[in-house]
Amino acid sequence: MANIDIKHDDALIIVDVQNDFCRGGALAVLDGDSVLAPINALAPHFPVVVQTQDWHTPDHVSFASSHRRNAFEVITLPYGPQVLWPDHCVVGTGGADFHPALHVPNVQMIVRKGFHPSVDSYSAFVEADHATRTGLAGYLRERGVGRVFVAGLATDFCVAWTALDGRRAGFEVVVVEDACRSIDLDGSLARAWQDLDAAGVGRCQSDELLPGLPVPDGADRASSA
Numbered sequence: 001m002a003n004i005d006i007k008h009d010d011a012l013i014i015v016d017v018q019n020d021f022c023r024g025g026a027l028a029v030l031d032g033d034s035v036l037a038p039i040n041a042l043a044p045h046f047p048v049v050v051q052t053q054d055w056h057t058p059d060h061v062s063f064a065s066s067h068r069r070n071a072f073e074v075i076t077l078p079y080g081p082q083v084l085w086p087d088h089c090v091v092g093t094g095g096a097d098f099h100p101a102l103h104v105p106n107v108q109m110i111v112r113k114g115f116h117p118s119v120d121s122y123s124a125f126v127e128a129d130h131a132t133r134t135g136l137a138g139y140l141r142e143r144g145v146g147r148v149f150v151a152g153l154a155t156d157f158c159v160a161w162t163a164l165d166g167r168r169a170g171f172e173v174v175v176v177e178d179a180c181r182s183i184d185l186d187g188s189l190a191r192a193w194q195d196l197d198a199a200g201v202g203r204c205q206s207d208e209l210l211p212g213l214p215v216p217d218g219a220d221r222a223s224s225a
Ligand SMILES: [Zn+2]
Pocket: 054, 055, 056, 062, 088, 089, 114
C-alpha cells in the first residue's frame, strides 16, 4: 500500500450519497451508509469537490412502475438495456436529499442527473443515451483538473459509469474502493471491475490518501470482485 499525495489538480467526485440509496431508502445499497465516514474524512483535503445527485421525474423511464414491470427486470429502450428500479430519488422528495450525515462543506459543484424523463443517467458525465452531456467534463477542465477520484454509491452502476466516462473524457481516474458500496445485481460488480480495469481506471483505499484513516469492514475490495 503506497501513500498517494493529493495534488492541486485533483478532484473528488462524490456519487449519489442520497437517502434513497442509504439505509431505509427506496433503493438502499447494502451497507451504503458506510461510505459516509471515509468520504467526510477525504473531502476536505481535495481542492475541487463535486457531488452528484440522482434527480428523477415521478414517471421516470428507469422506474419499474412506469412500465408496470417488476423492479430489477431489464428492458430494452432506444438507447439500450435498462435495469428497472424501484421509484427513487424523485425530485423534491426526502429520498432525493443528500444523506444528513454527509458533511462536505467544501463541495463546489452539484451535478443533477437523470432529470430527463426518458433517459436514465448513471454517469455524472454522459447520460445513458451515450450522447447527452451533463457539462461536468467541461467544468473540471475549466477548473484545471487532471485526475479525479470517485467515491459513493453504487460501485457497479453510477460510480463505475462515472469513472469510465471520466476516462473517456481524458481524465486520470481512481476509484476509492472502501468509500463505495455496490448493488451487485447478477454479477454486476465483477463486470464493473473488469470494465474499469480494462479502461485503465485505478483503484485505491482511502487510507492511502489519508494515512491513519481506518478502513471500514466490508469494503468492496478488489479481492471480493
Ligand atoms: Zn436513478
